Amino acid sequence: MQKREELYRGKAKTVYYTDDSDKLILEFRNDTSAFDGEKIEQLDRKGEVNNKFNHFIMTKLEEAGIATQVEQLLSDNDSLVKKLDMIPVECVVRNVAAGSLVRRLGVEEGESLTPPVFEFFLKNDALHDPMINDYHIMSFGWATEAQVCEMKKLTFRVNEVLKTLFDDAGMLLVDYKLEFGVDNTGALVLGDEFTPDGCRLWDKETRKKMDKDRFRQGLGSVVETYIEVADRLGLKL
Ligand code: TMP
Ligand code: ASP
Numbered sequence: 001m002q003k004r005e006e007l008y009r010g011k012a013k014t015v016y017y018t019d020d021s022d023k024l025i026l027e028f029r030n031d032t033s034a035f036d037g038e039k040i041e042q043l044d045r046k047g048e049v050n051n052k053f054n055h056f057i058m059t060k061l062e063e064a065g066i067a068t069q070v071e072q073l074l075s076d077n078d079s080l081v082k083k084l085d086m087i088p089v090e091c092v093v094r095n096v097a098a099g100s101l102v103r104r105l106g107v108e109e110g111e112s113l114t115p116p117v118f119e120f121f122l123k124n125d126a127l128h129d130p131m132i133n134d135y136h137i138m139s140f141g142w143a144t145e146a147q148v149c150e151m152k153k154l155t156f157r158v159n160e161v162l163k164t165l166f167d168d169a170g171m172l173l174v175d176y177k178l179e180f181g182v183d184n185t186g187a188l189v190l191g192d193e194f195t196p197d198g199c200r201l202w203d204k205e206t207r208k209k210m211d212k213d214r215f216r217q218g219l220g221s222v223v224e225t226y227i228e229v230a231d232r233l234g235l236k237l
Helices: 046-063 099-105 134-139 145-168 222-233
Strands: 006-009 013-017 023-028 031-034 039-042 070-073 078-082 089-096 112-122 171-182 188-191 199-203
Touching: 023 046, 031 046, 046 070, 046 078, 046 145, 046 222, 089 145, 112 134, 112 145, 134 145, 145 171, 145 188
Parallel strands: none
Antiparallel strands: 006 013, 013 023, 023 078, 031 039, 070 078, 089 112, 089 171, 171 188, 171 199
């Protein structure tokens, strides 16, 4: 499958049309962005590592019965995916307090959250991805009530699968962000990516940060640590 013209260039991935109108190619670039694009750097091998990591995780989710966009790993940096009509919201589940939740509510980083917290954010860098609720999504027509309900259900289902996967490999899944889209049959499908760029992972014992907080906070060894996460999961990169 060949890349045709560019459909969309995001901060870390580029999406291309293909000759099949139902399929796109996602190219994972080395660009690494934080703070809504305020900090951007090229990190050697990051695109390749995230492309392969994403394929690995999405395959695990498929095996658990969750429909994903991923079709096939094409090369180091490219994956073939189903074309989706993306819903412009981010679905976040938090098992442990960190990041914007800590800043917003003044709670302690590291506090366990039972039940896990669910939040929606609007995908809009210019507005710094504001937090929204179900009613904003329905009132502005970004998704239907049924889709809102299904996005929550699927995001929590992903938590069950991935919490165990990371726990068995000595890591704590602190939080993560998912994005969904609608395929050509009208079904809701998990799109975008699941990589250490879009989640928080801590070593279970030492609480070492093993995700994009290494980049946000200037902790160093970003890609090396992503490779360590993959290695612990049994994915050799
Ligand atoms: P937050 O603590 O900054 O709200 O982020 C929660 C989780 O969602 C964290 O794992 C990072 C991820 N996330 C993204 O990947 N992209 C985004 O634009 C946002 C807002 C969060
Ligand atoms: N993904 C967003 C950005 O690139 C937010 C973040 O991860 O900090 O700026």
